[in-house]
Amino acid sequence: MPSIPKTEIHLNVYDLVDNNNLYVYGLGIYHSGLQIGGTEYTFGREGAFEHEPKKAPAVPLRDSIFLATIELPRDRIVSIVDEVSKEFNTQKYHLLNRNCNHYAKALYERIIDRCGRIAKEKSTPIPGYVNRMAWLGSKFRCLIPPDIINTAVPSSAEGTETADEASSTGAGSKFSAFQGSGRSLSAREEPKKSSSGGLFNSMFSKDQSQDIEIPAYYEDSAESRRERMLKAAEKRMSSKTD
Known part of the structure; x- marks a missing residue:
């Protein structure tokens, strides 16, 4: 019986805004994708999609975190990715409540769960800082400036079914983002960079010019x-x- 190849899983973390001031406090607004072997999977405003590892469109890579090494056939991995992606594509992307970090965590936990107890014990959890600001924002939304909610995020691969389309088809029955190869990424605007020290200053600065609702x-x-x-x-x- 042929042996099952080992596959490494990494979490690639990107800056959606200037997080340099926030990072030291374990906070920030981040985009993340789960790299499984040679493919990175993520979730954006138009649904789940895949791209080349460590190269999310128009956002700088901050860190690549090793999480686990698994022994799972490639077809099983693809099946789990498709399963989780369909679940996420039934609802719209939301920066605070349903974002790329939620997707990466759900996908990672689903894969590790299918690998068994030993894999769970050896796996590394996703660091809390990656999605902590979203959690805080969902609890204390009045503290988050409105423009932060509309922060630009990496868009889906061209041709990927959008979340709206997935919802209308019932749990994304036509989802096919992970079939084939060579998909190009659609154009998007560059993420906004704060000139006053990032989100931390925009939330807590005494400067009256800060427009905080x-x-x-x-x-x-x-x-x-x-x-x-x-x-x-x-x-x-x-x-x-x-």
Whole structure:
């Protein structure tokens, strides 16, 4: 019986914005793709797609992290990739709630799970910093500037079915992003780079020129508290003079 070749899995992490100030705090806005052997798989605004390792379109590579070595036939790997991709293609991409990092994590965990207990014990988990900002943003969205939500991300391979199309066909029944080879990547705009030190400064800078949207109810509640305090103070002063 022929032996099953070993395949290395890496997580390739890219900067979507200038993360130099955030990286040291374990934060940042990142794009990631799961490299399995000689192919990298990822998820964008138009659905799941594949490309050459460490070369996501128009975003700089920050790190390539070794995660595991698996022994799984190539056809099984492709089947798992197709399975996870169809699941993700049933819904739209969202930078905070359903992004490339969620996809890479789901794909990685599905593959390791199919490899068995020993593979799980030897595997390395995906570092938390890769998707931590998305998690924080989903919990405290008022802290995230609106333009960050619309940050440009790598687009899908030309000809790949979009998330909208997948949804309309019922769980992406026509999904074929990982069949064939030589797909070209569609053009996209360069990601915006912050000239003021990245997202960290845009969120916490005291510079009044920073356009940070504050929900109106925060201001209303603060104003109400001040009015109640003033009325209470006037009442106390009135009772003393009486």
